[in-house]
Amino acid sequence: MGYVAVRGGAEAVARAEELVECLRLMGGSTPLHLPQIRDQLRHAVSRAMHEGALYAPLLAALAVKQAEGDSIEAAFLLRAYRTTLPRVMASLPVSGREMMCLRRISASFKDIPGGQMLGPATDYLIRLLQPALANEDMSVVVRAAERYEALVAIGGQRPGEVGRFPKVADYMRQERIIVDVPPDLAREAPFDITREPLTFPCPRSARLQAMAQADTGSLMSLAYSSVRGYGDAHPTLVELRYGYLPIQVAHPLTGEPITIGEIEATEAEVASKAHSVVNSAEPPRFNVGYGFAFGQSELKVMSMAILDSVLTQARIGSLSGESGPAADEEFVLLHSDGIEASGFVAHFKLPHYVTFEADLRVLDRARDHHAERASRLGQLVDQALEEQR
Amino acid sequence: MSANIDQLYNFALLDEDAKRAIRRSLLKAVALPGHLVPFASRDLPIARGWGTGGLQITLALVTPDDTLKVIDQGDDESVNAVNLRRLITRTTGITTTVDTAAATVIQTRHRIPEEPLRDDQILVLQVPMADPLRWVEPHLERATVMHGEADYGKMWVYLYESVVRAGDLRIASQYPVIVNRRYLMDTTPIPRWDVPKLHMAETLYLFGAGREKRIYAVPPYTAVEPLQFEDYPFRTEYRPGQRCARCGAENAFLTTHFVADARGGRWEATCSDANYCAKRRAQAEATA
Numbered sequence: 001m002g003y004v005a006v007r008g009g010a011e012a013v014a015r016a017e018e019l020v021e022c023l024r025l026m027g028g029s030t031p032l033h034l035p036q037i038r039d040q041l042r043h044a045v046s047r048a049m050h051e052g053a054l055y056a057p058l059l060a061a062l063a064v065k066q067a068e069g070d071s072i073e074a075a076f077l078l079r080a081y082r083t084t085l086p087r088v089m090a091s092l093p094v095s096g097r098e099m100m101c102l103r104r105i106s107a108s109f110k111d112i113p114g115g116q117m118l119g120p121a122t123d124y125l126i127r128l129l130q131p132a133l134a135n136e137d138m139s140v141v142v143r144a145a146e147r148y149e150a151l152v153a154i155g156g157q158r159p160g161e162v163g164r165f166p167k168v169a170d171y172m173r174q175e176r177i178i179v180d181v182p183p184d185l186a187r188e189a190p191f192d193i194t195r196e197p198l199t200f201p202c203p204r205s206a207r208l209q210a211m212a213q214a215d216t217g218s219l220m221s222l223a224y225s226s227v228r229g230y231g232d233a234h235p236t237l238v239e240l241r242y243g244y245l246p247i248q249v250a251h252p253l254t255g256e257p258i259t260i261g262e263i264e265a266t267e268a269e270v271a272s273k274a275h276s277v278v279n280s281a282e283p284p285r286f287n288v289g290y291g292f293a294f295g296q297s298e299l300k301v302m303s304m305a306i307l308d309s310v311l312t313q314a315r316i317g318s319l320s321g322e323s324g325p326a327a328d329e330e331f332v333l334l335h336s337d338g339i340e341a342s343g344f345v346a347h348f349k350l351p352h353y354v355t356f357e358a359d360l361r362v363l364d365r366a367r368d369h370h371a372e373r374a375s376r377l378g379q380l381v382d383q384a385l386e387e388q389r
Numbered sequence: 390m391s392a393n394i395d396q397l398y399n400f401a402l403l404d405e406d407a408k409r410a411i412r413r414s415l416l417k418a419v420a421l422p423g424h425l426v427p428f429a430s431r432d433l434p435i436a437r438g439w440g441t442g443g444l445q446i447t448l449a450l451v452t453p454d455d456t457l458k459v460i461d462q463g464d465d466e467s468v469n470a471v472n473l474r475r476l477i478t479r480t481t482g483i484t485t486t487v488d489t490a491a492a493t494v495i496q497t498r499h500r501i502p503e504e505p506l507r508d509d510q511i512l513v514l515q516v517p518m519a520d521p522l523r524w525v526e527p528h529l530e531r532a533t534v535m536h537g538e539a540d541y542g543k544m545w546v547y548l549y550e551s552v553v554r555a556g557d558l559r560i561a562s563q564y565p566v567i568v569n570r571r572y573l574m575d576t577t578p579i580p581r582w583d584v585p586k587l588h589m590a591e592t593l594y595l596f597g598a599g600r601e602k603r604i605y606a607v608p609p610y611t612a613v614e615p616l617q618f619e620d621y622p623f624r625t626e627y628r629p630g631q632r633c634a635r636c637g638a639e640n641a642f643l644t645t646h647f648v649a650d651a652r653g654g655r656w657e658a659t660c661s662d663a664n665y666c667a668k669r670r671a672q673a674e675a676t677a
Contacts, residue, residue: 110462110646110661113654124472126479127434229518229527273561284555324527 024068037061046264046295047071051338052078053194053213055263055294072215072338079213079339083194090189092248092257096267097170100163100244103296107237108172108271114165119242120296168239169269169288178238178271178288200330207311207333211304212292215338219303222326222336226310230324234273235306238288242266242296267292268301272309287313307332401448402480407431411449411604415595418606423568425519425536430602440473440498441599443515447477447496450511450595456484458492462644463500463661470498487664499562501583503641503665506592508609514577516598519605521565521575541573544616552621564623567614568607582625582642587613633660636669 025031038045038061048060048067052075060078067073103119106112172178190205198206211219226233245265248257271286289309291301307326314327325331335341401408407429414428433441451457459474461467465487473496474485486492489504498515506512522532525543535541544565551559562578566587576584577596587594587607594607607613617623632639634657643658660666 110464110644112647113649115649118468123436123439124468126472126476127436229520229523232524 032065034058034061034065037064041069042295043297044069044071044074046293046297047216047300048074048078049295050293050297050300051075051213051215052082054078054082072342075215076339076342087192087195089249089252091260092250094245094247096241096245097167098164098246099241099265099267100262101165101241102243104165104239104241104243105237106168106239108168108239112168112239113171117165163243165241172238172271172286176283176285178286198333201315202329202333204308204312207329208290208292208304208308210333211307211336214304214333214336215341216297216300216303218336218338218341219307220299222332223303223306223310225324226326227306231310231326232313232323233306233310233326235270235289235309236273237302238269238271240266240268240298240301242298264295265292266295266297266301268298268305270302270305270309272313287318398480400453400481401451402433402476403431403445403448407445408449411445414604415446415449415606418595418604419593419608421572422608422611423566423572423574423605425603425605427602428604430599433599435473435476437600438517439469440496440515442597442601442604443496443498443513443599444473444476444597445599446513446595446597446604447494448480450513451477451481451483451494453481453483455493456486456491458486458489458495458664459497460495460500460502460663461498463497463502463642463665464663466663488668489662489664499578499580500642500661501579501586503638503660503662504668506590508591508593511593511595514579514594514596516575516577516596516601516603516605518563518575518577519596519598519601519603521563521573523575536572539571544573548616548618552618558617558621558623565616567616569611570614573616574605574607574613580626580642581615581623582627584613584615584623585625587611589613631658633658633666635659636666636673638666638669641665 035058038057041061041064044064045057045060048063048071049055049057051071052060052063054060056078059081060074063074063077063081066077101117101119103121104114104117106116169178173180191203191209193206193209198210202210223233225231227235242265244262246259246262248259250256251258268291270289270291272289273286287309289305289307289312291304291306291308293300293304310327311329311332314323314329399405403411411428414426418424418426428445430442431445433444435441435444447457457474457477459465459470459477461470461473464470465474477483477496478485489495489502489506492510494511494513495502495506496513496515501512501514520529520532522535522541522544525547526532526535535543548558548560551557562576562580564576564579564581564584566574566576566584568574575596576587589610589612590607591609593609596605596607598604615623626642627640631643633641633643636659638660641660641662644661645656645658647654648657660669
């Protein structure tokens, strides 16, 4: 049973799979149920969905379970499933204005139309481990339902309120503070990187789709580099909202919009300090970046929105100072996909003995060359010493 | 001291060694105005970038007799200010105040209070970037050499380019200044309105960058000069005719925000310094 897939390879692979399965269960604890994962590990499930580019909470819970909590592996499982599905139709464009918000905040203004709504957020949590969570039983579930009801009662829905809020970006557009939505003149339908090859330069819809399914950590790292100093980002959060978005499709016969369900999602717009200079006839405005992801995925959408604004600025040439790798669209989009990056980094575990053999021969030649040169140098030194004497 | 302090933690959360290390860095910073002093920067139960540098300075400075004020955007009730105050009081039990004049230590993000500060007060600023050369030289090793040689040519070119591109010194907040005619210093994202308050001030200003692991200071009576050109002088955000919609102040930094009313709501410009605005309104009421 060897590492090299010559003979016995098939058996080795099968046994390795079996071992993984055994290790997952050998601790002797109760196997996880999917609803437990979906409800209590909701961020892991969200991450699997947006990086796996498939909105399916229970399937994502299954992926998280099967991947033993590895976020990239879980997303990989979902993507590998998604690719087996036909793309039946595209939904009608979904606007964040339609979101039933559980949370919406803006950093640009102290108060905003509709009001700031902190909602469920860990931002201001003092990070102390809570030992009480270690030994919970079903009574906490009952209590949580009661507490939630009480919290809703305190919030007190006012008559006429529907949970929809005006968008801060709309106000800022109306006041000509931020740029209008850039018309993607080249195409009517959005680009789909799963159906068309991603080539550069690419339309903004391709950029947004690529980032929407990119690895959160990679986007975060690149966005961080740009705001920390290897870039000119200076973002201000126009608005971040999280909640439920109704999804509509056009009826295939009548064309009437029909709501087919809703998804849990987060979206963000950031304004950049750099001024837009697309049209020199118009007075400058701030640029905008957009971020969107399934679930409550705030770090992802913030990172995405920052990178979107940096990439737009880089394209129109309004960056100043050091621009850094985050301003390079190819660099960002081609290195942030978790499935592609993890696959290639891990592929070096594959047998490489053919290429390594070739490398060894080149090393041999380099050594010969080195020895030859050294001996020639040695002769010259000997000669010089001889002459001195 | 209040009774409900968490007994599990040392006074002011950090252990005494950590506090001493921070105080040593503070002394060095005061001795070299505007110079970036590296410090280890401990992990805290607050996220990096949310004020961990200012927080560490405050925690290292406060004694049980101090009176603390914490503001964010000039407002004591801003969520992050509330949160930091909660952590500090929970681990120290010290008295807090919203009154700028009553505080001995003020921790702030993005503002310097409008009310002039005294020599018995310390202002602690939370710093995101620390190095003003970051935009022109993000590499720390090279930037350190530039500071050592007072080689700020790249920064002047950056400013010159901003004039050429946008017709102005296009730095809104975090305006670079020269401290004590020697070091280029980042003023943190305070508006330009607040920059002159640093110059020859009575108060000690301490700056803490937790994520970037740097401390720096502007001691009292230190020259602090914003970078500017003869023909493009430094200007604040002040607009003639500006007026706070609540207290009527004409000489304060104002921010715009939405106010809901019977007709749906309106946008208003008011003082960002909440305590200053409240004091002025109370004064007006008392004299009315």
